[in-house]
Amino acid sequence: MEDCIQTILDYGLRSQGIGERLLPRSDFTLCQQFTLIGSGMIWNIYFGVVALITGFFFATALAMGKAARSAWLRKPAEWFIFIFRGSPLFIQFFFAYFLFLSLKSVHPSFSAFTSAWLGALVVLFLNTAAYSAEIFYGALQSIPKGDTEAADAYGLQGWSRFRRVIWPTMLRLAWPAYTNEAIFLFHATTLVFFSGFPATQQRGDALYYANYFADKTFNPFVPYPILAMYFIILTLIVITIFGAVNRYLNRHLPQDRRAKIKYRPQVIR
């Protein structure tokens, strides 16, 4: 027990570069595996949360763009969504990494982009924006006609029409699908350190450490179930938070018309 507290103190923030420099090399204890993989989860949560929040606003803009009547707005939005939804995230990571590498040689201000904390975040941000935009676009298309007609009847126009009628309804309709998108964004964060982006000084995410242990012990039956446990907990937390937001968005509706969140993933991106 004493040992384990010491291990947590030593390795708890290892993924951020705080604590022991060297990873354990032999005689791995369960406690070490739990601590290090958990420490790696910090990266997964960081990537997921930041990409989700920033991507949300961009996705709204993209969805409005795709629904716009002017071809100058619609075409770029359509192409953006198609490119990011049509190609594997894994290839996008690789491509972005080498793109940033060659940009770095042009101008040194790009050097931050070649490290995972910013470069991978940009890719995840663009990727989740494209996926969410498609969801939001679908919701925009299915806003009941009566709602917009009522807005017109009240004389709402432009921004206030969008802010008070269209946007809340779009969110309400899109929310169950958006919850799944959020869950899968968190799952996708595990790809970061397996693509081009290097883990400097072995500061990796949860899967990076799980893979490290599996390689060293040649025993996949311990680290991967630990990783699975962490991710199931994370998924449950995401579902709880998004469920609360869903209740808030649906608060004005009668009980039986509220949209329920169903866990229906769209697998890999």
Add this chain to the structure above:
Amino acid sequence: MGLYWSFGTVLLLLCITAPVALAFGFGGASAARSHFAPLRWFGKTYIALVRGVPDIAFFLFFVIAIDQGIEYLRHKVKCPDWDMPVRQGNDFVVCAAAKMPLGNSPQFYHEAYGFALAVLTFAIVFGAFAANVLFGAMRAVPHGQLETAEAYGMTRRQTFWRVLVPQMWVFALPGLSNLWMVLIKATPLLFLLGVEDIVYWSRELGGTKTPNFTDYPHGDWRIYYFAFLLVFYLCFTRVSEIVLDKIMARLTFGQATSAGEAQRKAGR
């Protein structure tokens, strides 16, 4: 040359994995519907577990786990008088005759074995997703149809094969086509499983220095190779989209769904 072959590898993987995963999915969905409780629990756990955890974790896990499982079984059969434990600290030790593939077999067998493991892993993971889709589709078949079959005195098995299965495909197709797209996009993960696929070769050939060739006459071209891969996948997705739309239109024809109704009105 390796790059061209690796496109073949990816296509071969898709060709083999799709039917195998569908078979797994069919098995999983039927198990989840079973009246025999342990079988039903097995089917439901299979579906739920694979969906709740990041898929790459599964890809990394299954490849080692299956490999070790096979070697362990062969070890038990071929070397019964081996007295040391299989797991010695950080090592997994089996006798030489149980190695899979045998240490002295040609390179081709090693690659083929690695590829087979990859296919099996893909099939297990995607089988779970397919099982989910098919399970939903089986429930979408109107219940009246099943009751009619019962009224005609069909047994449960007959109902399943003659009424439920033929009708569920229309309901399953949107989900399955989505799954096909996802499968295409999952193929670069082969790289993680140690198969020398297109990602591997793009990295090798595009770089300035590699272990195989010390120096290339060009700079860092990896960005162009990956741009090409990006375009390749985009085209592949687009073509699949068009083909699947055609199939859907064909299957919808004459169905009592709103899409079928729309087709009828359009006067097709």
